Amino acid sequence: MEKKAKFKNGYTFSRVINGCWQLSAEHCLIGKLDYDDAIRAFHMLVDEGLTTFDCADIYTGAEEVIGRFVMDLKGTGRYQEEDIQVHTKFVPDMDILPVINMEYTEGIVDRSLKRMHREALDLVQFHWWDYNIPGMLETAFDLVKLQKKGKIRNIGMCNMDTNALKLLVEAGIPVVSNQAQYSVFDRRPERTLLDYSAEHGIYTFAFGTLAGGFLAERYMGKKYEAPETRSQVKYMQIIEDSLGWDGMQKLLPVLKEIADAHGVTISNVAVQYILNQKSVGAVMVGTRNSRHVSSNLQTLSFDLTAEEMKTIRDFIGQYPTPEGECYELERTSPRYKGIILTDRNEVGK
Numbered sequence: 001m002e003k004k005a006k007f008k009n010g011y012t013f014s015r016v017i018n019g020c021w022q023l024s025a026e027h028c029l030i031g032k033l034d035y036d037d038a039i040r041a042f043h044m045l046v047d048e049g050l051t052t053f054d055c056a057d058i059y060t061g062a063e064e065v066i067g068r069f070v071m072d073l074k075g076t077g078r079y080q081e082e083d084i085q086v087h088t089k090f091v092p093d094m095d096i097l098p099v100i101n102m103e104y105t106e107g108i109v110d111r112s113l114k115r116m117h118r119e120a121l122d123l124v125q126f127h128w129w130d131y132n133i134p135g136m137l138e139t140a141f142d143l144v145k146l147q148k149k150g151k152i153r154n155i156g157m158c159n160m161d162t163n164a165l166k167l168l169v170e171a172g173i174p175v176v177s178n179q180a181q182y183s184v185f186d187r188r189p190e191r192t193l194l195d196y197s198a199e200h201g202i203y204t205f206a207f208g209t210l211a212g213g214f215l216a217e218r219y220m221g222k223k224y225e226a227p228e229t230r231s232q233v234k235y236m237q238i239i240e241d242s243l244g245w246d247g248m249q250k251l252l253p254v255l256k257e258i259a260d261a262h263g264v265t266i267s268n269v270a271v272q273y274i275l276n277q278k279s280v281g282a283v284m285v286g287t288r289n290s291r292h293v294s295s296n297l298q299t300l301s302f303d304l305t306a307e308e309m310k311t312i313r314d315f316i317g318q319y320p321t322p323e324g325e326c327y328e329l330e331r332t333s334p335r336y337k338g339i340i341l342t343d344r345n346e347v348g349k
C-alpha cells in the first residue's frame with residue numbers, strides 16, 4: 001500500500017499519522033506518561049518513514065512535546081523543516097466563539113508556532129463547536145489571511161459535517177482535509193461525508209479507527225473492564241451503539257484470521273480497512289510510547305484483498321452504526337457531549 005499521499009499543491013504526508021492527543025494531560029486515567037519513551041517512539045517512527053504528526057492547540061502539553069522532539073532533531077544537525085510534517089488544530093473555546101476575532105486567532109497560531117519551534121504550521125485544522133453561533137466562516141477567512149502571511153501552509157477542517165464543509169468550500173475556503181471519526185464501529189462518514197469529500201478533492205483524516213486501542217489482540221475473549229484512558233470511555237459509547245461488546249468479540253477473530261494471513265496485527269487490518277475507503281488520505285493512530293511502534297510500522301506493508309475487504313464489510317454490515325452525521329451526537333446528545341471538553345484552549349496559554 002502507498003506509504004504517502006499528497007495534496008494538490010504537492011505537500012506530502014504519511015498515510016499513517018502519529019496522533020498526539022495521547023500525550024495530553026487529560027488522556028491518561030491510569031498511570032503516567034513516559035515522555036522520554038514517547039520521544040524515543042517518535043524517532044523510531046520518523047526513521048522508518050512515518051514522518052507526520054497530528055497535534056492540537058487544546059491537547060494540554062502535547063505541542064510542547066513536539067517542540068522538544070523538534071529541538072532533539074535539530075540537535076542531530078541533520079534537521080530540515082520538511083523532514084517532518086506537523087499538523088495541528090485551531091479549536092477556539094466554546095465561550096470565545098461569540099467574540100472571536102483575528103487577534104485571538106493569530107495569537108493561537110503564533111503560540112503553536114512558538115511551542116513547536118516551526119517556521120510555519122504545515123496544516124491547521126479548524127474546529128467550530130456550535131454551528132448555531134455565527135462567525136465560523138469569518139474565522140476560517142482569518143486563517144486564510146494567516147496562510148497568506150506565511151504562518152500556515154495548508155488549511156484543513158476538524159469534525160465538520162457535510163453541510164458545514166459545503167458552506168466553507170462554497171465560500172471559497174481552500175479546504176484540503178477534514179478530520180472525522182471513522183472505524184468499523186463508527187461508519188457515520190459513509191452516509192454523505194466521504195462522497196462529498198471525494199467529489200471536492202478533500203482528504204478525510206480518520207481518527208477513532210482503533211477505538212482507543214480496543215481493536216487489538218489483547219481484548220480478544222476479554223470481558224469489559226474499567227477504561228484505562230479518557231478515549232476508551234468515549235469509544236465504549238460508540239461500541240455500545242454499534243456492534244456492542246459481544247459483537248466486537250465476534251469481530252476480533254474475523255480480523256485476526258485476516259491479520260494472520262498477512263503476518264500482521266488486528267490493529268493493522270482495522271487501520272488498512274479504513275485507509276482503503278473513499279477519500280481517506282490517512283488514519284491517525286494514537287502514539288504515546290514505543291510499545292506499538294513495530295506494529296504500526298507494518299500497517300502499510302501489505303494489501304488487504306478485495307475478498308478480505310468484503311468479509312469485513314459484510315460482517316460489520318449486520319450491525320447498526322451511530323445515528324446522524326459525523327460529530328452530530330457529540331454536538332447534540334447529552335450522553336456524547338458529556339465526555340467532550342470544550343474549554344481547553346486557555347489552559348497554559
Ligand SMILES: NC(=O)c1ccc[n+]([C@@H]2O[C@H](COP(=O)([O-])OP(=O)(O)OC[C@H]3O[C@@H](n4cnc5c(N)ncnc54)[C@H](OP(=O)(O)O)[C@@H]3O)[C@@H](O)[C@H]2O)c1
Binds near residue numbers: 208210214284295
Ligand atoms: N478531531 C478530533 O476530534 C480527534 C479526536 C480524537 C483523536 N484525534 C486524533 O487522532 C489521534 C488518534 O486518537 P484516537 O482517539 O483515534 O485513538 P486510537 O488511535 O483509536 O487509539 C490509540 C490507542 O490505541 C493503542 N494502540 C496504538 N497503536 C496500536 C497498535 N498497533 N496495536 C494495538 N494498540 C494500539 C494505544 O493504546 P495504549 O497506549 O493504551 O496501548 C493508543 O493509545 C489522536 O492522537 C489525535 O491526533 C482527533
